[in-house]
Amino acid sequence: MPAMAELLLMFAARAAHVEALIRPELGRGRWVVCDRFTDGTYAYQGAGRGVPSAGIDDLARVVLGDFAPDLTLLLDASWETSVSRRGSRPVTDRFEREDGEFFRRVRAGYLSRASAEPVRIRTIDASRPLTMVQADIAGVLDEFLDRAT
Amino acid sequence: MPAMAELLLMFAARAAHVEALIRPELGRGRWVVCDRFTDGTYAYQGAGRGVPSAGIDDLARVVLGDFAPDLTLLLDASWETSVSRRGSRPVTDRFEREDGEFFRRVRAGYLSRASAEPVRIRTIDASRPLTMVQADIAGVLDEFLDRAT
Numbered sequence: 001m002p003a004m005a006e007l008l009l010m011f012a013a014r015a016a017h018v019e020a021l022i023r024p025e026l027g028r029g030r031w032v033v034c035d036r037f038t039d040g041t042y043a044y045q046g047a048g049r050g051v052p053s054a055g056i057d058d059l060a061r062v063v064l065g066d067f068a069p070d071l072t073l074l075l076d077a078s079w080e081t082s083v084s085r086r087g088s089r090p091v092t093d094r095f096e097r098e099d100g101e102f103f104r105r106v107r108a109g110y111l112s113r114a115s116a117e118p119v120r121i122r123t124i125d126a127s128r129p130l131t132m133v134q135a136d137i138a139g140v141l142d143e144f145l146d147r148a149t
Numbered sequence: 150m151p152a153m154a155e156l157l158l159m160f161a162a163r164a165a166h167v168e169a170l171i172r173p174e175l176g177r178g179r180w181v182v183c184d185r186f187t188d189g190t191y192a193y194q195g196a197g198r199g200v201p202s203a204g205i206d207d208l209a210r211v212v213l214g215d216f217a218p219d220l221t222l223l224l225d226a227s228w229e230t231s232v233s234r235r236g237s238r239p240v241t242d243r244f245e246r247e248d249g250e251f252f253r254r255v256r257a258g259y260l261s262r263a264s265a266e267p268v269r270i271r272t273i274d275a276s277r278p279l280t281m282v283q284a285d286i287a288g289v290l291d292e293f294l295d296r297a298t
Contacts, residue, residue: 002168004212008161012154019151055211062204063153 003049010041011063037069039113047109048102071144074114075126079103152198159190160212186218188262196258197251220293223263224275228252
């Protein structure tokens with residue numbers, strides 16, 4: 001599949017997700033926690049597949065306007081760590097079939113987003129044991145909720 | 150499905166079609182005849198579903214750049230004519246389930262595109278018998294090939 005087609009499918013799924021689920025829930029005053037959003041598109045289709053980020057900017061503007069997460073948690077670990085944790089779990093999508101070079105580009109894409117927006121995107125060192133990662137997440141959320149309320 | 154998601158799926162299919170088939174064939178020096186292209190998106194998702202045409206302009210620019218057909222034939226007939234010709238053929242997609250108002254907007258969308266670009270888009274009165282429609286198409290193609298060669 002051409003990278004541009006994959007990019008558009010990602011935004012089609014996101015547009016449907018935002019209209020059908022996220023906006024209605026926010027409208028009811030609920031908090032929404034979402035696993036991956038537009039930062040993932042910059043990382044996977046941008047840095048990973050090589051789609052120019054200006055095209056992703058344009059699509060994000062058309063599809064989402066200024067709709068964006070208030071807080072993003074980036075759970076960061078090396079490709080080697082991810083692979084060893086995944087163990088023998090079967091490959092379930094087209095991304096998991098990619099090689100280490102692809103995931104190194106994706107990770108660099110995420111880290112570059114995080115360094116450009118350090119207040120919204122909080123990077124958490126996910127190479128450490130689960131309890132430490134959980135404690136970091138709790139700390140970031142406490143801080144965020146203090147600011148938000 | 151939200152109209153924006155449908156719009157993005159149309160462009161995803163178009164991006165794949167252009168990269169996988171149309172550009173390679175043009176690169177081999179062949180002529181490509183395509184049933185529906187971006188004008189159809191302005192008609193169905195723009196005029197039909199109400200997506201603002203500025204958003205479609207932006208998507209078309211990101212996905213296609215200045216890639217566009219050299220000649221477009223618009224086979225125009227009223228909704229009533231289309232329905233009577235379709236007869237009892239079963240409904241095969243989500244568009245065919247729409248009502249007459251939807252198709253009147255789609256038709257107006259196509260005719261508005263044609264009046265804005267009368268050289269590229271040639272409107273053919275398809276309400277007439279098949280042989281007359283064929284003769285018109287042949288005439289437009291002869292004229293186009295004279296200009297192109």
